[in-house]
Amino acid sequence: MTIAQAVRTPEFDAQEPAPAGPPAIEVLGADKVFSTGVRALTPIDLTVNQGEFVTLLGPSGCGKSTLLKMVANLIEPTSGGLMWWGRDYGHVGEEGKKLVFVFQDPTLMPWSRVRGNVRLPLDLAGVPKAEGNARVDRALAMVGLEKFDSSYPRQLSGGMQMRVSIARALVTEPNLLLMDEPFGALDEITRNKLDQDLLDLWFERKLTVVFVTHSIYESVFLSTRVVVMAARPGRVLREVVIDEPYPRDDAWRVSQRFAAYARDLQVLLAEASVSGAAHE
Numbered sequence: 438m439t440i441a442q443a444v445r446t447p448e449f450d451a452q453e454p455a456p457a458g459p460p461a462i463e464v465l466g467a468d469k470v471f472s473t474g475v476r477a478l479t480p481i482d483l484t485v486n487q488g489e490f491v492t493l494l495g496p497s498g499c500g501k502s503t504l505l506k507m508v509a510n511l512i513e514p515t516s517g518g519l520m521w522w523g524r525d526y527g528h529v530g531e532e533g534k535k536l537v538f539v540f541q542d543p544t545l546m547p548w549s550r551v552r553g554n555v556r557l558p559l560d561l562a563g564v565p566k567a568e569g570n571a572r573v574d575r576a577l578a579m580v581g582l583e584k585f586d587s588s589y590p591r592q593l594s595g596g597m598q599m600r601v602s603i604a605r606a607l608v609t610e611p612n613l614l615l616m617d618e619p620f621g622a623l624d625e626i627t628r629n630k631l632d633q634d635l636l637d638l639w640f641e642r643k644l645t646v647v648f649v650t651h652s653i654y655e656s657v658f659l660s661t662r663v664v665v666m667a668a669r670p671g672r673v674l675r676e677v678v679i680d681e682p683y684p685r686d687d688a689w690r691v692s693q694r695f696a697a698y699a700r701d702l703q704v705l706l707a708e709a710s711v712s713g714a715a716h717e
């Protein structure tokens with residue numbers, strides 16, 4: 438019996454199938470061996486359905502970012518493959534299907550005001566100015582920065598800069614948001630606030646999100662499903678459905694069910710570390 442099985446709570450066993458939207462992303466036996474010889478991922482099978490909020494949780498080096506970058510088509514699998522909305526990557530963009538990647542570092546242009554930073558993807562795509570400005574206004578309102586459109590990045594806090602980065606992603610009107618530890622560098626209060634705002638945005642706009650984090654609490658707060666990964670070699674250890682209705686708020690953070698999920702994931706992460714060490 439594994440440690441995780443030994444302490445499993447009722448919540449843990451009461452797993453329901455993931456939300457039933459059609460697949461947005463299918464990872465089909467995709468693995469990754471880098472040219473250095475490092476095997477970052479063993480073959481992964483994972484489906485993210487439309488409308489889900491899926492979090493990849495695991496110890497450092499377990500391949501979370503590698504998997505997310507494969508989903509973003511920023512790196513190719515060594516073998517196996519992926520499908521985006523049931524088709525290959527060459528068809529992304531058809532029928533209005535778009536994905537966008539948000540990094541931990543907001544990577545803003547320091548010489549450009551907030552409005553210019555958010556408008557960048559539209560300028561690159563040749564969107565006419567009037568339409569672009571209207572879309573920038575909408576994106577800034579979504580992240581609560583409409584009064585800061587003339588500020589420079591250096592005039593903003595770290596949390597506000599991250600909001601600009603999210604607005605720059607939303608201005609492209611994506612269906613799928615891929616986020617690699619977007620709030621990892623922020624203090625806990627700012628992080629909780631941004632988690633709440635992101636969740637509200639996801640809920641209202643019916644987005645699909647794949648989110649990478651080290652934080653158990655963040656994963657329980659946000660996710661419809663947590664994919665726990667283990668290292669050396671990187672693999673999926675377990676998927677846990679967080680069976681809690683939305684919208685979620687601070688009452689969820691302090692509930693007993695939240696604590697039970699967090700405890701179960703803590704045990705699973707301990708198992709992930711032990712089994713990772715066993716592979717060394």
Ligand SMILES: Nc1ncnc2c1ncn2[C@@H]1O[C@H](COP(=O)(O)OP(=O)(O)OP(=O)(O)O)[C@@H](O)[C@H]1O
Nearest residue numbers: 471473475476477496497498499500501502503504
């Ligand atoms: N471009 C690369 N070339 C060679 N090895 C790489 C490359 N990118 C990642 N790796 C290795 O692949 C493994 C998985 O890395 P990855 O960054 O995906 O893990 P992670 O779970 O996201 O880690 P962290 O939580 O620390 O960001 C690590 O051993 C890492 O050193």
